Amino acid sequence: MWRRYLMWFAHEHVDFRNSEIQSIISLFNIPMKFIETPCVQKPYWIVELPTEECVKKIASRSVLLKNCIELWSRAKTEEQLHQNLRSALQNKSGTWLGTSSHNVDSHVCPSELIEGCCPADKSFKVEVETFCKHFTMKEKVTKIESFSYLPLEGPVKLKDPDITLSYMEFYGSDPNNVPELPYDLFFGRLIADGQRDLIQVHSLKKREFIGNTSMDAQLAIIMANQAKVNDGDLVLDPFVGSGSLLVAAAHFGAYVWGSDIDFMMLHGRTRPTRFGQKVRTKEESILGNMRQYGSAGRYLDVLVSDFSRPLWRPGLAFDAILTDPPYGVREPTEKIGIERDNYTLSEAHLVNHIPSKVEYGIPEMYGDLLNFAVRHLRLGGRLVCWYPMVRDEYSGCQLPQHPGLALVGNSEQVLSKLTSRRLLTYEKTSDDVHIEGGTYTGVNFREKYFAVGEQSRRERRERKAEELAANARWRPQTRDLVNKTD
Template sequence: MWHRYLMWFAHEHVDFRYAEIQSILSLFDMPIKYIEKPCQSKPYWVVELPSEECVKKIASRSVLIKNCIELWATAKTEARLHENLKSSINNVSGNWIGADKSDNSDSHICPRELLEACSDSGKSFKIEVETFCKHFTMKEKVDKIEKFSYLPLKGPVKLNNPDVMLSYVEFYGVDPNNVPEHPHNLFFGRWVADGQRDLIQVHSLKKRQFIGNTSMDAQLSILMANQAQVAQGHAILDPFVGSGSLLVAAAHFGGFVWGSDIDYLMLHSRSRPTRVGQKVRTKDESIRGNMDQYGTKSRYLDVIVSDFSLPMWRSDLKFDAIITDPPYGVREPIERIGIERENYTLSDAHLPNHVPAKVEYGLPHIYSDLLDFAARHLEMGRRIVCWYPLVREEYNEEHLPFHPCLRLVSNSEQVLSKLTARRLLTYEKISDDVPEMPVDPHAVEHNFREKYFTVGETTRRERKERRAKELIANSYWIEQSKCKNT
């Protein structure tokens, strides 16, 4: 029999929830039933899953889930919640049943066997009270806990590491400036598992040995690894590796990681340090050092200085996932090896010490090359996950990068500013018949760098003019006040 669970999420990166959970479900080949359609206005989902083991597997990967609770009762009001919980004690049907909907309450009653499994006299327990968007004092929380005294729990109360932890949750909406007097929804049940939120601190860039000015933060790196469905033994590539943040996340889930980048100084840890007050990089700063820091050096294959527009990989080499954040031309240049002079030749005498010149590697060409590379070098059914920058008002899903051998399976937005954003695109390989693809005609028009700085200059100028006007107005009123006082 399937059981009902409450998945409680951190209220951030809301647009990424569905993509992450669906990727994890697909990775473990698990079915799910949505009792309530997932929506961004609520930090929780009510779902049914075949077993508790499924819940624990999802929680073992998700960085957006805070915790998962086996639901015993739900209701719109506190009184109805206690009524439903008492009805659950008498529910011998072995199935979930719906409560009376005469009061328009979305309430449910669970089988009695779930409660009886926790009522053994040898099992210690405790009840925790959680509220979303409203604060209660400890005394108020204790008063709420004491109202559950009718539960058939025979074991002792134990506040630290109890055998059974019960959760009572009140949801007051998501607007902290308009908190209602009474909660919108109430939930009660048994805690099953916590998500992987602790990894955000464990992998924090503040603690990391080697970082750059474009290092991906820990939470987004883990999200990308989940959407790429990285698993034990997979071969992972980041062709724009930078300081290797995405390799750290992929290695955490068991992937063997490769990286490449055109930036020789970054890969050899000779670039300018980005930490405040640091003038030179230490000897131990490197991508390999990061892997050693997290105990995953055995999964580090190597990083290579190379131009992605001139791939050096064997044609028969296959990867299980490609995870990358290509340069946008804002904080890092978008370059490839080349020279604008025609009929340029290099003598044999100059060849040994020659440093190749570079030209602009436009975003349309980067993404065309990236998707074509994925179509040729991904295993069938495997994924490429990459960021795509854009101006928000120009967004059109039909103009996203396209390749006939890849299917877009998720598309989530991270807002960067009022005017700009980037989208996390996840493609899955669906065909091995790779045609010769020209540069996407829609992508040719996409020059994010030019638009970013053009929009930025306008915005900064407007802000500067507005501040100047405010200073003039403030000075005027200060002078008027002085004259009035005189």
């Protein structure tokens, strides 16, 4: 019999929530039923899953999930919540009451779920959590004592108990308009915590080697989850930079490979990013990061290479490609080339020749990336990449497309009032490596970014000039008024 669970999320990167969880349940082949349609304003989902083990598998991967409880009671008021639990203790039939999709506001679980959870040899504690409202410790204790009628026979243990019971209240998502009473109340047994601790473990503040565009630790783990990275997979980042995505992929057991055109970055010779640091240390490298997290055995290598030129042998297949291509704002979009026609280089200069670079336009770059994914991903493998955009001009038809790839995830991270970027997840659907057709019909983001930025700066200058002019007109009138008053 499937059981009902409450999945409680951190209320950040909300647009990524569905893509991450759907990727995880696809990875583990877990069926899941939604009791009600997820809402971005709510930090929770109510779902049904076949086994408790399924819950633990999801929680073992998700970095957006705070925890998941086996839901014993849900109600709109405290009185109804306790009434549901008392009814559950009398429900000896072993079946769920009021669990149809037409009755999601309250339900009663079988009595054995409550009676069998806290025997005398098991310690327990009750936690109180609220969303959009703060309780004092005294108020929390009062809430906890209201559950004294439950048959909890074991000793109370506040640190690392055998069983944790969770009581949660939801007061909406507007901190400026908090209601007196909660909109929703939940009670149940904690099954598993998510992987929120990885955010601090992999924090860029603690990392040995970082660059100007190192990927945030939480987003890197989300990307690895959406790529369905698993133990033993072969993962590539063709725009590797300082290797943040390799760290996340290796955490889940993948063997990682990277490439980048930036020789200085891959050799740890760029200007230090951290404030106050004058020079980089010898230990700063992508391999140094892998050693820091105990993943050196998963590190294959990184190559200095131009992505626009073929490098990998035909037939080589990766399980996933994770990457954040440069946008031409903080990092240049470059490829090897020269703007002069019919240019030749003498043999005498070949030995010490350093190739010149030209602009690698974003449309061309994304076309190459999708074509590369079709040639070098296994069937069913995933490409997860970022796509920059001007928010007002976004349209789904502008996204990079390829007949051999299906877009299965599209989440937005807002960067500013004007710009954002979308995390796109593609899955390879055709094994015909001869298919070409990677297209990018969007505008040139770099040109639009600076054009919009310049327009915005000009508007600010004009507003400031108008304010100064208004103040100049207002000051004489104020002086006259003061003089008359005197």
